[in-house]
Amino acid sequence: MGKNICIIVQLITGGILIAELIIALKTIKDKHAPILMRSFFWYPLVGCFIFCLIISKYLNHIPNNIGFIANTISLLFHFSFLYYFIYGITGQKMFFKIIGCCILIVLIFLIVLDLTTKYITSFAFANAALFCFSLYYFFSMLVNHEKTKLNSNPFFYVCCGIFIGSGIIVPTSLMIKYMYLLKTPKDLIYLVTGLSGVGNIIMNSFFIKALLCSKQSK
Amino acid sequence: MQQTEQIIFLFIIIFTVLLLLLSSFIVFIIYRYKQKQNAHLQTLQTIQTTHENAIMQAQLEMQEQTFKNISREIHDNIGQKLALVKLQLITLQTNTTIPFEDSISSIGHVINDLSDLSRTMSADAILANGIVQAIRFEVQQLNKTALFAVDMLVTGDVVFLESKQELILFRIVQEALQNIIKHANATVVNIVLDFTKHNMSVSISDNGKGFIEDKHIGQGLKNIVARAKMLDGTCSIISSLQKGTALKITIPIITTTEK
Numbered sequence: 484m485g486k487n488i489c490i491i492v493q494l495i496t497g498g499i500l501i502a503e504l505i506i507a508l509k510t511i512k513d514k515h516a517p518i519l520m521r522s523f524f525w526y527p528l529v530g531c532f533i534f535c536l537i538i539s540k541y542l543n544h545i546p547n548n549i550g551f552i553a554n555t556i557s558l559l560f561h562f563s564f565l566y567y568f569i570y571g572i573t574g575q576k577m578f579f580k581i582i583g584c585c586i587l588i589v590l591i592f593l594i595v596l597d598l599t600t601k602y603i604t605s606f607a608f609a610n611a612a613l614f615c616f617s618l619y620y621f622f623s624m625l626v627n628h629e630k631t632k633l634n635s636n637p638f639f640y641v642c643c644g645i646f647i648g649s650g651i652i653v654p655t656s657l658m659i660k661y662m663y664l665l666k667t668p669k670d671l672i673y674l675v676t677g678l679s680g681v682g683n684i685i686m687n688s689f690f691i692k693a694l695l696c697s698k699q700s701k
Numbered sequence: 702m703q704q705t706e707q708i709i710f711l712f713i714i715i716f717t718v719l720l721l722l723l724s725s726f727i728v729f730i731i732y733r734y735k736q737k738q739n740a741h742l743q744t745l746q747t748i749q750t751t752h753e754n755a756i757m758q759a760q761l762e763m764q765e766q767t768f769k770n771i772s773r774e775i776h777d778n779i780g781q782k783l784a785l786v787k788l789q790l791i792t793l794q795t796n797t798t799i800p801f802e803d804s805i806s807s808i809g810h811v812i813n814d815l816s817d818l819s820r821t822m823s824a825d826a827i828l829a830n831g832i833v834q835a836i837r838f839e840v841q842q843l844n845k846t847a848l849f850a851v852d853m854l855v856t857g858d859v860v861f862l863e864s865k866q867e868l869i870l871f872r873i874v875q876e877a878l879q880n881i882i883k884h885a886n887a888t889v890v891n892i893v894l895d896f897t898k899h900n901m902s903v904s905i906s907d908n909g910k911g912f913i914e915d916k917h918i919g920q921g922l923k924n925i926v927a928r929a930k931m932l933d934g935t936c937s938i939i940s941s942l943q944k945g946t947a948l949k950i951t952i953p954i955i956t957t958t959e960k
Contacts, residue, residue: 621730625737633731643727650723651716674709678716 489673492680497534499687503527506694513698519571520637520697526564526690533557555594558602562590562609565645569616572638573623586612603663607656614649617642640693648686655679755931756865759872766875770842771818778845779818782811817842832867833859833894836874836903840892843878849887849907857896863955869928870903870952877905877948880921885909887945901954906947911940925950 507524510516536553539545566583573579590612593605620642633639655678662672789804833855840851862870874892881887887909895902922938925948929936934952 625730625733630738633734646727647720647723651719654719655716668705671705671708671712675712678712681716 486670486673488677489680492677492684493537496680496683496687499684499691500527500530500534503687503691503694504531506691510694510698516697517637519568520694523694529557529560554602558594558606558609559590562613563587565613566616568641569620573620603656603660607653610649610652610656613645614653617646617649635696637693637697640689640696644686644689644693647689648682651682651685652679655682752931755928756868759869759928763872763875766879774814774818779811779814782807831861832870835871836892836894839875839878848882849890851890851892853892855894859896860954862901866932866952866955869932873925873928873950874903874905876921876925881907881909885946899954900951902949902951904947904949906945908945911942911944911946913942914938914940
């Protein structure tokens, strides 16, 4: 049952990523959309590529080590891209840049150390950092209280996505790690992995909403 | 098997609670943001209302000043000239040999004075040709009273300011001149209007009795300072006893293409 849930969640994620990519590609030429949103297509593009690799891995079309490389690239890209996005919308402050670089270095170290456990710790760490960055965005938004309406602000939706997505991914990932250590039945591990995937689905759904908002901002 | 189902159930509950917590946080952020936005809007509205009230007050004061000027002009100038013409006409009734050109000339002067008066009737008319012309007209009126000699100098390239800016600035000049009339006992007043690329300054100095700056700041001067601030400008007042007072207002130029 757990494995089936996991596969269904992966397939839904794939579908959402494809939809996101299509909308993001349509936003590229939209001159009214913010520049950050116009370059957002890279995120679903890489996501779709990774999704294809995962599918190929399931179908045993690619060797395991290529899967690992793809996972590494995916994790680093996921963190760097979303970090750069929040960095761009929070006013490009120096301390934020330094913190981001430090976290990236720690993340690379964690990936190297985490090779045996399928990057679960690194994945949780990267998402915890993103969760904190999105929190920082919300608080800076409250302090600066801009004139823009939140329901038409694409950056707000992106940060909501990161916040809720990471908020789900971090505890579930840590739980998976803990379950591996306790040698819990695989079915339960798959179930929690599926729940973690739900976080991903929510995150990408918010990104779609953000992309639609940036198209309507004209 | 039953234990596994319980664990699954527990996981789902934890997941739901987590999702609810995260969503609640977002809702809280939206609520706080809207609260702050509303408070900010209210502050802006208050500032705008205060600004509009100040402009209305300036307009009312300007009208009041204008009516005072008109009243004085009718009583001291036009009334006197008409009384003289009446006397000349009464004399003409008994003595037809006296030439009546003097009476015609006097009536001509009265007509000119009335024409000048009609121009001072509204703020729009005063500022229709810009602040420089408005102050020049005020100077002419003051020179006619012979209370003191008023000299006016304009330097730099004259630009038309935004109408509300002009109204408030003109009211500042009027207030300053009224202060000189009421308190200064001056014989000479100098007005300098200086236009630079980004700023405009008005300097009004007199050779009157002056005052001790910290002690004698009256309502008139307080109004001047407050209005200068309202125009995002600065106001400096330098005064020394028996030497006179110098007032300088500098404001940023907000140009208009209306005139």
